[in-house]
Amino acid sequence: MRPRQVNSSVIEAVELPDIVALEPNLFGVSFFLMKLIPARFILDRALEEGRLAPGSVVIETTSGTFGLALAILCNLRGYRLHLVSDPAVDPALYRRMVDLGATVDIVTEPAAVGGIQQARLDRLAEVRAAHPGHFWPSQYSNVNNPLSYSCCAELLVEAMGQVDCLVGSVGSGGSMCGTSSYLRMLFPDLKVVGVDTHGSVLFGLPDEKKRLLRGLGNSLMPQNLDHTAFDEVHWVTGQEAFLATRQLHRKHALFAGPTSGAAYMVARWWARENPGARVAVLFPDEGYRYQDTVYDDSWLLANGASLDRLPDEPIPCVHPGEVPRCWSRLHWERRTYEQVLGRGFERA
Amino acid sequence: MRPAQYSQWEIEAFRPLLGLLRRALHTQDARLLGRVASASARINQRHLPKPCFERLERLGEELGAVGLQVAHSGSVIGILFDGASPDREEQIEEARARVAEMGFGSLWRFTTRGDELLPQFLEGSVVETAAS
Numbered sequence: 001m002r003p004r005q006v007n008s009s010v011i012e013a014v015e016l017p018d019i020v021a022l023e024p025n026l027f028g029v030s031f032f033l034m035k036l037i038p039a040r041f042i043l044d045r046a047l048e049e050g051r052l053a054p055g056s057v058v059i060e061t062t063s064g065t066f067g068l069a070l071a072i073l074c075n076l077r078g079y080r081l082h083l084v085s086d087p088a089v090d091p092a093l094y095r096r097m098v099d100l101g102a103t104v105d106i107v108t109e110p111a112a113v114g115g116i117q118q119a120r121l122d123r124l125a126e127v128r129a130a131h132p133g134h135f136w137p138s139q140y141s142n143v144n145n146p147l148s149y150s151c152c153a154e155l156l157v158e159a160m161g162q163v164d165c166l167v168g169s170v171g172s173g174g175s176m177c178g179t180s181s182y183l184r185m186l187f188p189d190l191k192v193v194g195v196d197t198h199g200s201v202l203f204g205l206p207d208e209k210k211r212l213l214r215g216l217g218n219s220l221m222p223q224n225l226d227h228t229a230f231d232e233v234h235w236v237t238g239q240e241a242f243l244a245t246r247q248l249h250r251k252h253a254l255f256a257g258p259t260s261g262a263a264y265m266v267a268r269w270w271a272r273e274n275p276g277a278r279v280a281v282l283f284p285d286e287g288y289r290y291q292d293t294v295y296d297d298s299w300l301l302a303n304g305a306s307l308d309r310l311p312d313e314p315i316p317c318v319h320p321g322e323v324p325r326c327w328s329r330l331h332w333e334r335r336t337y338e339q340v341l342g343r344g345f346e347r348a
Numbered sequence: 349m350r351p352a353q354y355s356q357w358e359i360e361a362f363r364p365l366l367g368l369l370r371r372a373l374h375t376q377d378a379r380l381l382g383r384v385a386s387a388s389a390r391i392n393q394r395h396l397p398k399p400c401f402e403r404l405e406r407l408g409e410e411l412g413a414v415g416l417q418v419a420h421s422g423s424v425i426g427i428l429f430d431g432a433s434p435d436r437e438e439q440i441e442e443a444r445a446r447v448a449e450m451g452f453g454s455l456w457r458f459t460t461r462g463d464e465l466l467p468q469f470l471e472g473s474v475v476e477t478a479a480s
Contacts, residue, residue, distance in 0.1 A: 150360035154367035
């Protein structure tokens with residue numbers, strides 16, 4: 001046993017996940033805020049390279065928890081943070097980031113070509129041009145994002161020993177591609193199961209700007225997504241993810257966000273199909289941010305997001321072109337995007 | 349000999365190696381220990397490659413070894429067996445015979461017993477150590 005210690009900051013206190021046994025062969029990897037891991041690692045490397053100093057300006061575009069992680073770190077380390085975001089950022093998250101000292105720049109007008117995503121990128125370019133010497137973490141293309149998950153893999157194998165399958169949602173590709181690269185070094189037969197949602201382009205579905213399920217999936221293809229890491233890909237709807245999130249709470253008192261629910265639904269099924277395998281599933285954030293949505297029955301009803309029961313199993317598909325609008329599964333088999341789709345894509 | 353220039357990924361990869369090593373020691377699990385040794389050996393193959401590595405790796409798998417260990421700064425390579433395995437002696441005897449055919453300079457057998465490390469001379473006369 002190591003002696004108990006005082007943490008030097010809240011980062012150290014909450015950065016690493018807790019691992020909770022959910023079923024005999026299913027282990028939940030529960031994060032307070034998973035994005036603290038890449039955010040801290042990226043800022044640490046930049047500091048080592050002399051690209052950051054107290055008072056430095058950090059600029060990023062995000063509407064999710066990577067912004068919150070950066071806001072926490074920049075607050076504690078004395079950097080000025082400028083976030084370019086869109087109306088998808090909810091008021092509670094906005095207030096929290098502003099309270100931590102971040103400037104949160106909400107882009108509301110879509111660009112003539114490329115919509116709100118392009119408008120965000122245009123605004124990002126303006127802000128960057130106005131701050132010479134700034135640092136741009138760029139979570140979608142920074143190789144330090146996937147690299148940062150060595151601490152997560154270390155904790156997983158130390159706590160679990162043998163790991164046969166890793167399940168998790170995919171947004172930037174950082175957590176799943178990074179963690180699995182380290183786990184496969186030790187367990188080359190590891191199965192990697194990615195969870196995406198309808199309307200996300202990550203694994204070949206057509207883009208839809210209005211996705212009910214946020215925090216996973218993407219409208220642009222991030223450089224950090226290595227498609228060849230994945231043995232299986234599942235697509236989960238918002239309705240299914242929300243109900244699964246509530247089930248995770250009702251059955252295990254695990255209070256997590258909807259990306260966790262989506263991953264839980266897939267991992268629970270996978271673990272039951274493979275009773276001899278030890279399955280780890282990533283739960284990226286806590287439920288507080290979703291109390292007025294996913295955890296509110298009247299909100300679910302009013303938004304057409306209410307569901308009575310979950311499918312028993314996913315619909316098997318052999319090509320992304322035939323994925324129906326419900327929980328679906330494709331044997332990706334560690335192929336490239338081009339090998340599966342028969343065509344390429346444009347990187348973000 | 350130039351020190352290994354590890355990539356950023358490899359440097360980070362030593363963290364999970366240490367994590368599983370702690371687990372293996374804590375639970376006295378030779379199989380997991382073998383996973384750590386083999387992974388470390390495979391990283392080293394990119395820097396100071398051992399010429400017989402793939403052949404020994406296949407041999408180990410065939411004979412039910414738990415893993416391979418290599419010197420990261422020399423020419424020693426070893427096949428690890430679970431000391432608690434009931435087939436241990438046959439596995440090791442078969443490995444000894446097959447490895448001898450590959451033309452190694454010398455062959456040693458080490459057995460752990462508690463915290464003792466007991467070398468047992470098998471064949472040849474000189475133990476090859478650090479090559480440079």
